[in-house]
Amino acid sequence: MISIVLAxxxxxxxILIYYVRAISVLVDEKERIEKSKEDYERYLWLYRISEKMxxxxxxxxxxxxxxWSKIISNISLLIxxxxxxxxxIFKEFVGSNAGYIxxxxxxxxxxxxxxxxxxxYRRIKPYxxxxxxxxxxxxxxxxxxxxxxxxxxxxxPGYEYAETKMAITFVAFLLAFKLPYSxxxxxxxxxxxxxxxxxxxxxxxxxxxxxxxxxVEAAVRKTAKETxxxxxKIILAIVGVLNYLSAMx
Amino acid sequence: MGRAIALIxxxxxxxxxxxxxxxxxxxxxxVLGSEVEFIYIVFYSMLxxxxxxxxxxxxxGKHSLANKIGEILDRDNK
Numbered sequence: 487m488i489s490i491v492l493a494x495x496x497x498x499x500x501i502l503i504y505y506v507r508a509i510s511v512l513v514d515e516k517e518r519i520e521k522s523k524e525d526y527e528r529y530l531w532l533y534r535i536s537e538k539m540x541x542x543x544x545x546x547x548x549x550x551x552x553x554w555s556k557i558i559s560n561i562s563l564l565i566x567x568x569x570x571x572x573x574x575i576f577k578e579f580v581g582s583n584a585g586y587i588x589x590x591x592x593x594x595x596x597x598x599x600x601x602x603x604x605x606x607y608r609r610i611k612p613y614x615x616x617x618x619x620x621x622x623x624x625x626x627x628x629x630x631x632x633x634x635x636x637x638x639x640x641x642x643p644g645y646e647y648a649e650t651k652m653a654i655t656f657v658a659f660l661l662a663f664k665l666p667y668s669x670x671x672x673x674x675x676x677x678x679x680x681x682x683x684x685x686x687x688x689x690x691x692x693x694x695x696x697x698x699x700x701x702v703e704a705a706v707r708k709t710a711k712e713t714x715x716x717x718x719k720i721i722l723a724i725v726g727v728l729n730y731l732s733a734m735x
Numbered sequence: 736m737g738r739a740i741a742l743i744x745x746x747x748x749x750x751x752x753x754x755x756x757x758x759x760x761x762x763x764x765x766v767l768g769s770e771v772e773f774i775y776i777v778f779y780s781m782l783x784x785x786x787x788x789x790x791x792x793x794x795x796g797k798h799s800l801a802n803k804i805g806e807i808l809d810r811d812n813k
Contacts, residue, residue: 612784612785613781613784616777616780617781620773623773624769627769
């Protein structure tokens with residue numbers, strides 16, 4: 487299953503490399519190619535895609551990382567909610583894929599709305615030493631264990647279960663002073679990083695299929711063609727490594 | 736003058752919130768499924784933190800609403 491997905495991804499990236507290398511030249515030489523009808527029809531579908539891109543180019547050009555990160559955070563929130571709902575409905579599916587679901591929720595949860603996450607942290611900062619341990623104590627109280635083995639696994643050696651609960655709550659109280667700040671900071675950095683890189687990638691990609699208006703745009707477009715081809719090749723190499731690893735395991 | 740009025744209002748509001756927590760806590764404990772004492776500890780400590788922070792802000796003259804009361808009183812006295 488994984489190898490099929492990776493092969494499909496690699497094919498898609500290959501098509502994208504073809505598109506990236508062809509489209510800028512085709513757009514530049516459109517007037518001359520149009521004279522020969524046979525050749526023009528050969529590249530007709532590429533020209534159609536470039537016309538679509540030209541239509542949406544102004545909105546993409548004016549997009550800022552802040553607005554884009556807002557959109558990304560809303561989408562990731564929707565995905566997390568749907569993941570939680572699927573985890574609630576299909577319980578046997580969760581049993582076999584719990585690790586993947588947890589990691590994806592963690593990564594998607596870090597895609598917060600950049601700066602706003604840090605502000606929200608500053609607002610609730612004084613109450614965290616109460617909220618953080620309270621949530622952990624409450625969730626430990628709510629747990630019900632049916633086997634003695636699980637209880638033995640969860641308790642610290644040489645202590646009762648209630649004592650372990652108190653110890654974990656105390657550790658949470660200590661962590662409440664240091665951990666949430668680094669989490670909020672990581673959120674801020676990660677969401678800004680993702681929004682900036684994706685926006686730059688999309689902008690470079692769209693720029694190729696639009697005819698430049700001035701000298702600056704032409705220069706940026708020339709650079710974008712090179713960088714995007716290299717980026718796609720690196721993605722292709724990563725897909726190859728993943729395929730190798732999945733075949734080995 | 737404005738600061739004193741703001742402090743009195745703040746203390747009154749804190750007491751009101753404490754009474755509200757006292758009324759609501761049993762219902763909350765039924766919803767969350769934990770003991771009433773636990774809810775009391777969490778909510779009263781959060782109220783204490785909020786109250787002390789807000790009170791210190793009013794005292795040091797950093798609270799915007801309290802400052803506004805002072806301005807209004809000064810304007811009326813002139």
